[in-house]
Amino acid sequence: MVLGPPGAGKGTQASRLAEQLGIPHIATGDMFREAAAEDSETGRRIRQIMETGELIPDEMTNELVRERLLRSDARSGFILDGYPRNLEQAATLDQILDEVGTKIDLVIKFMVRGPDIVERLRGRRVCPVCRAVYHMATHPPKDDEVCDNDGAPLIRRDDDLEETTLRRLEVYGEQTRPLYELYAERGLLTEMDALGSTDEVFRRLLAVVGR
Numbered sequence: 001m002v003l004g005p006p007g008a009g010k011g012t013q014a015s016r017l018a019e020q021l022g023i024p025h026i027a028t029g030d031m032f033r034e035a036a037a038e039d040s041e042t043g044r045r046i047r048q049i050m051e052t053g054e055l056i057p058d059e060m061t062n063e064l065v066r067e068r069l070l071r072s073d074a075r076s077g078f079i080l081d082g083y084p085r086n087l088e089q090a091a092t093l094d095q096i097l098d099e100v101g102t103k104i105d106l107v108i109k110f111m112v113r114g115p116d117i118v119e120r121l122r123g124r125r126v127c128p129v130c131r132a133v134y135h136m137a138t139h140p141p142k143d144d145e146v147c148d149n150d151g152a153p154l155i156r157r158d159d160d161l162e163e164t165t166l167r168r169l170e171v172y173g174e175q176t177r178p179l180y181e182l183y184a185e186r187g188l189l190t191e192m193d194a195l196g197s198t199d200e201v202f203r204r205l206l207a208v209v210g211r
């Protein structure tokens with residue numbers, strides 16, 4: 001499991017690690033962005049909540065994760081990114097893991113500084129088609145503002161606008177931070193310096209997971 005504030009680089013690193021390990025990267029933010037793109041009542045509701053920086057209701061989130069973890073490709077391991085987000089979700093995760101018959105081996109806390117978070121979120125651009133993540137300064141696309149994979153024009157996430165970013169950071173402080181204590185008490189938490197280039201951070205991550 002990767003934990004950390006918005007913009008800490010969790011998605012960037014978790015997707016690379018998942019590819020290297022050959023296991024799924026289960027990111028609730030990505031799953032909700034997919035759902036939000038749908039032209040349905042649920043899609044609109046999710047979109048509205050995400051645009052404000054608040055959390056999607058626990059019931060909906062827990063069910064989504066439960067269904068995902070029950071899929072056969074998660075049997076040989078997975079990386080959880082963006083879930084759990086509060087103590088209620090952590091309690092439900094325990095039940096889901098019991099049901100699935102597995103456990104969390106490691107919780108990695110991404111350590112970053114406030115100014116780096118702001119800079120990372122400000123420069124982030126994403127591909128609306130394949131969901132690849134770029135940064136205009138530190139990880140730019142080869143061609144100006146289009147995705148390297150499929151040529152789609154890159155966009156800024158709606159929730160990366162300054163006001164929403166501030167609210168997301170508050171929600172993280174109020175609801176997600178208590179998880180560190182929970183997982184530290186269980187002896188699962190490892191802190192990792194998430195500053196430096198993406199390659200440097202990835203090398204640290206590999207060392208943390210023993211690769």
Ligand code: AP5
Binds near residue numbers: 011139201
């Ligand atoms: P989610 O998508 O989970 O957002 P987040 O946790 O705020 O995380 P981010 O995606 O913003 O950041 P990241 O740490 O993955 O950083 P990234 O790798 O992209 O959630 C979005 C919303 O969905 C929530 O607000 C909520 O509404 C809903 N939601 C999701 N999960 C939920 C849940 N469990 N319950 C309820 N609601 C939920 O990197 C950021 C930028 O920095 C990129 O541009 C990247 O290129 C760049 N970068 C990365 N690493 C480096 C580096 N080492 N050096 C320089 N730049 C870097």
